[in-house]
Amino acid sequence: MMKKIFLSLLLVIGTTLATTAELEDILQLDGAISDISISGEKAYVATERGKVQIIDLKTHKIINEISYPKFEDFMGELQLPKVFSVDVSPDQKLIAAAVQATRGGREVYIYHDGKLTKIIDRKKHFPIAKLRFVDNQHLIFGLTGDEIILFDLKNNKVIYRNPVGMSFFSDMEINESKTKIALTDESGDTRIIDIKSGKVVKVIEELNKDKAFDVDFKNNRTFTGGRDKKAVYYNLNTNQYQIFDADDFMVFSVGLSPSGKRGAYVYNDKFNVKVVNTEEGTTITYLKGHKSTPSNIRFLSEEKLIIGCDDGKIFFWRLKQ
Known part of the structure; x- marks a missing residue:
């Protein structure tokens, strides 16, 4: 009996340790990282110091950057704005960003052919926390009051503005087919929303x-x-889930691989990231060496991921068998 238990433990340990992680590179950006959007071979990174910096994922170099207008603080002094969210249109021609503005407002800019155009002024009073392209002509906004807006870029109008919860908005993400979003908030619940109907x-x-x-x-x-202090995986196909514990630390950021079968989340106060097999509930490996809170985790493939941190550093990781 003891021999069977020992062999089982060896099997679990072997599975856990079979995958290691290689840190390929570290890139320093100009400010704390608030959002990352991946499109093709580029990463579009929003920072808290008024920029979206564009990174070539092959060379790990900054190849372009967009600077946004300063805003007036409560003392009337000009400050660099936080860029809350960034995304790229499917045809890669438009870059949208939600940006901090005067008097606590938020504005949305579109960058196209080297020109920056404001499409949402702060006076509209849209407290936009997150944005994502639905297609080349439509954006969906997540508002701090647990509302969503579907916005028509061509006609510059709101198609709908719908409440979807009763708490304070936290985050949202769109699926690959651009038909649904997952939205979560202060309640801890996750809502799946049909974009066409809202x-x-x-x-x-x-x-x-x-x-x-x-x-x-x-x-x-x-x-x-x-x-x-938990990361929760949910398979909408099967309604099965797994709950992963952190080591006495709140889970500020998570990421899923393209298949959804691998996940990564902030694990402890040493800023380590734990990579797991989401279906089996097992540990794959740990990513160590971050010096501040990992705020954004993005899988580029099943084996590669990038992690953006509050100190402005991006870590390029590769999982190895």
């Missing part, structure tokens, strides 16, 4: 027991991290 079609309840900070949505699977 209606909630499913609620994943009571798995995160407190505020959820971050959500990813890949291959009809969601992954969330919360104040309850």
